[in-house]
Amino acid sequence: MTDVLILGGTGWLGGRVATAWLDAGASVTCLARGGRDAPYGARLVRADRTAPGAYDEVRTRDWDEVVDVSSRAAHVAAAADALRENARHLTYVSSVSVYARDDEPGADEHAALADPVDPADPGADGDYAGQKSAAEDAVRAAFGHRGAIVRPGLIVGPGDPTDRFGYWPARFALAGAEPVLVPDEPDARVQVIDVDDLAAFIVAIGRAGFTGAVNTVGDSVPLGEVLRLAREASGHTGHFAVASPEALLAHGVGYWAGPRSLPLWLPAEATGFATRSNATYRLLGGALRPLDETMARTLVDEQARGLDRARAAGLTRGEEIELIAALRV
Secondary structure, three states, rough: OOOHHHHOOOOOOOHHHHHHHHHOEEEEEEEEEEOOOOEEEEOOEOOOOOOOOOOOOOOOEEEEEEEEOOOHHHHHHHHHHHHHEEEEEEEEOOOOHHOOOOOOOOOOOOOOOOOOOOOHHHHOOOOOHHHHHHHHHHHHHHHHHHHEEEEEEEEOOOOOOOOOOOHHHHHHHHHHHOEEEEEOOOOOOEEEEEEHHHHHHHHHHHHHHHEEEEEEEEOOEEEEHHHHHHHHOOOOOOOOOEOOOOHHHOOOEEEEEOOOOEEEOOOOOOOOOOOOOOHHHHOOOOOOOOHHHHHHHHHOOOOOOOOOOOOEEOOOHHHHHHHHHOOOO
C-alpha cells in the first residue's frame, strides 16, 4: 500500500488531495494543528508547524509521497529538511504568483521567479510571491530529482473559501430578473482550474515520481465567456449593467478579490497573469473538465451555502444596487 503524508490535509485543497489519495487506495496521514477533522479514512497527527519537533512523529517512518500546501517558506523548509531521508518523493503546491512578472502572455515554467524571502525573517510574512519562491528553493535543495512543484492559478469549485469564482453564478442567481454589474473590459482573461482536477493531477504525479515544475492552470478564456456561463447556469434573465473600469475605480470598486470588488477582474496591464502556458500540464495528462461543468458544480455549492451570505470577495447585493443607480448603467 502507498503511504502518503499530507502536510495540511484538513483545509480545502489539502482535504481534496487527501481524499483523492484515499480513493486511489493509499494509506493517508494528515499533519495539521487539529482545528478541523481530517477526511474520513485518513489518520490525523496533530502538530504545530511553528513549534520545535513538529515532525518528530512522522519522521520515524518511510513515506512514498509527501504533499505540502503551505505558503510559509519556513514551514516548507523545515518539513523538507526533516523528511528528506525518509520520503521517496515530495510534491509542493506553489502558485503562478511565484513568477516575477505578470505582463508576459503565454509565459511557461521557465519564466523568472520572484526574489525569495529569507524564511527566518518575520517581516517577510506578507510577501506571498517571495514566500512561495523561497519554499520552492527549499524543496529543490532538499529533494532535488525527487521533488515536484505544481503552480496552480485560481483554484475553483465546490467549497472554495476565497469566494471569487463563485461570486458570479451566485450573484446572477440572486439577481434573478434584475441587473448585474459587470466591468467593461472586453480584453480581460480568466484562467482557472477545478479543485478536483488539480487534486487528481497531484496524485498522478506523486505516483509517477514526476520531477520539475508545472503550471497547473486551465485554458485562458475571456472574462465575458465566464460571465455568460455563470448567467446561463443560474437562469438569470436581467441585463448586464456594464460600467467602465474608470467609473468602477472612482466608486471604490476593487479588482480581483476582497470586499467591495468585482472578482476575477484584473487590471489591463496584468496581461500575463491569466494567460500562462498549460502545455506541460496537458502533456503530462492533466485533465480539464469543461468550464460549464465546474460552473454548475459551483452554483450548487453556492446555493447550499447561501446566495446572500457574507462573502470574502465581491460586492454585497445592496452595494451593487446602489452602484448601478449611481453609475446609471
